[in-house]
Amino acid sequence: MNASTHIPVLLQEVVQALNLPAAEIVVDATYGRGGHARAMFGALASQARLIVIDRDQDAIDQALSKWQNQDRIEIIHAPFSKLSQILKERDLIGKVDAILFDLGVSSPQLDNRERGFSFSHDGPLDMRMDRSVGMTAAAWMKQVEEGELIRVLKVFGEERFARRIARKIKQSLLKNQISSTAELSKLVCAAVPTREKGKYPYHKGHKYPYHKGHKHPYHKGHKHPATRTFQAIRIAINQELQEIESVLPDALEALAPGGRLVVISFHSLEDRLVKRFFREQSKGDPYPHDLPVTHDMLKPRLRLVGKPVKPGARELQQNPRARSAVMRAAQKVA
Known part of the structure; x- marks a missing residue:
């Protein structure tokens, strides 16, 4: 757009x-x-x-x-x-x-994959509204304490599974850097409990974000599991x-x-x-x-x-x- x-x-x-x-x-x-x-x-x-x-x-x-x-x-x-x-x-x-x-x-910010605001387009995990200042989302997740990450997800994302998601992110960061929107989205989806995957129509084999020609798996009215996490981290790093x-x-x-x-x-x-x-x-x-x-x-x-x-x-x-x-x-x- x-x-x-x-x-x-x-x-x-x-x-x-x-x-x-x-x-x-x-x-x-x-x-x-x-x-x-x-x-x-x-x-x-x-x-x-x-x-x-x-x-x-x-x-x-x-x-x-x-x-x-x-x-x-x-x-x-x-x-x-x-x-x-x-x-x-x-x-x-x-x-x-x-x-x-x-x-x-x-x-325009959501639709530009280079800005890293959306899980619908694979791109660098940035999320800064002003790219001349501050930490990227990737850098922020690496340095933030797990307790603070839980708080951010709960308060800014109103995410009921904040603890599970935060633990998954911090455990993954011990092994590898999370540097793309696709990597973060995949981690969040893996952290959502199985029973929640009935709420968000989802099954193994789906890739996040969706590749060309891939049909969107979420029915109208259902949010992608990563929606609240992306929102929360964006709000936190931009101090919105x-x-x-x-x-x-x-x-x-x-x-x-x-x-x-x-x-x-x-x-x-x-x-x-x-x-x-x-x-x-x-x-x-x-x-x-x-x-x-x-x-x-x-x-x-x-x-x-x-x-x-x-x-x-x-x-x-x-x-x-x-x-x-x-x-x-x-x-x-x-």
């Missing part, structure tokens, strides 16, 4: 929630391949500015090739946790009218949840009164952080429940905009990867 075929999730819903016709300064903090950015820019007034940010150099290269001659768009290579620093340098704290976060891994936790307060400070914040999450761990932050900021100061105070006295900083939005049947038919997406929107009130 290249930039021209990449399908942005909840595109019209994002544009509507951000209230872009009234905006002057807008930030797309997760450019990806620019699907949301193109629609956002198209909805802006002629004098409005768009700042796009991404930690993936491939995304930045694509953005530069497309927008380098557009003086109303600024392209920045950085993790979105640097949002506050980026905006302070431009004297834009408290002046931004709309911010979008489209969390998680993008389709820490990035989200640190940037949400910064995004709120960056917004002008009336500014909109929109976040798209793709799994429960991300959405839980966003939901909690939106709820706390929309409630305001924590007074005792029995005190007679009005909502205005609580000084809420956000107002929730609509209910959480999920893709409809038509979008899911066109883009099955959108099935777990949840969009939440809020407006700064003070």
Whole structure:
């Protein structure tokens, strides 16, 4: 999937929630391949500015090739946790009218075997969103203690067989380096108990990832046994949840009164952080429940905009990867 075929999730819903016709300064903090950015820019007034940010150099290269001659768009290579620093340098704290976060891994990252994000394509076990910094997944697994690996698989992958999988990985690393997505996927499948292999249609002889012409053995609705492990390791080495936790307060400070914040999450761990932050900021100061105070006295900083939005049947038919997406929107009130 290249930039021209990449399908942005909840595109019209994002544009509507951000209230872009009234905006002057807008930030797309997760450019990806620019699907949301193109629609956002198209909805802006002629004098409005768009700042796009991404930690993936491939995304930045694509953005530069497309927008380098557009003086109303600024392209920045950085993790979105640097949002506050980026905006302070431009004297834009408290002046931004709309911010979008489209969390998680993008389709181009999944589809590029050299990035190592997916068990569906054999490639180097990398998984870094920014390949210029940090350890690869292969290097991280080699140095991490078994107890920490169990914790990562349990917490970030919500994997019930975390202990079995971690033990299998560490035992294998005593003999051989695990350097490819195929090797990791095969180890995870071998660690899943036999009774679970009825849940994930599976039998001996299947190779992971699948070679050319090999029919996918998993029925619709069933996850591959390695799905949660790959997710957990990716989240750990990219510090994805820490990035989200640190940037949400910064995004709120960056917004002008009336500014909109929109976040798209793709799994429960991300959405839980966003939901909690939106709820706390929309409630305001924590007074005792029995005190007679009005909502205005609580000084809420956000107002929730609509209910959480999920893709409809038509979008899911066109883009099955959108099935777990949840969009939440809020407006700064003070």
